[in-house]
Amino acid sequence: MYFNASDVTLFMAQKEFIDTAIVPLVTVDLTPEKMKQSGTEVDFLLSLTSFIEQQFKGRLVLMPPFTSSATLKNENMPKQLEAQLHNAGFKHVFFITCDHFWTNIGDEVNVIWLPAIPLESMDKGVKNSILEDQLRQVIPMFSTKWTQI
Secondary structure: OEOOHHHHHHHHHOOOOOOEEEEEEEEEOOOOOOHHHHHHHHHHHHHHHHHHHHHOEOOEEEOOOEEEEOOOOOOHHHHHHHHHHHHOOOOEEEEEEOOHHHHHHOOOOEEEEOOOOOOOOOOHHHHHHHHHHHHHHHHHHHHHHHHOO
8 A cells, every 4th residue: 555545544444454664765865976876776766665565555555755865864753753653553664775874773663775776777577577586585574573573
């Protein structure tokens, strides 16, 4: 499910089954030397989290990306957002990012870091294969948290 009006209505009606929120942590760098890499990371992260949402529809809600700039990062924001999501009824919150900065808070919140893979020049079949490979890497992380009491 996505964080939109119709899916949120469904979430409210089925909270006991939809226990996980996924939050993409996106860093936008507009400096000329890093803008393309930043765009690659955003493209990969949003494609991957959308793919995860498709695979686990009915189990999780994909939140809008939390976006920061290279110079305006706040380590407390994910912790605060996680607390709000728990208060809203989510038992599990995962932050997924391509930015190493967020791994610093990995022992306080569930941060999954993955290297960005440039998807822009791939055909759909190769792109889906790459996303499936990445999904196989994150499933054990989800499963571990889902089985904890």
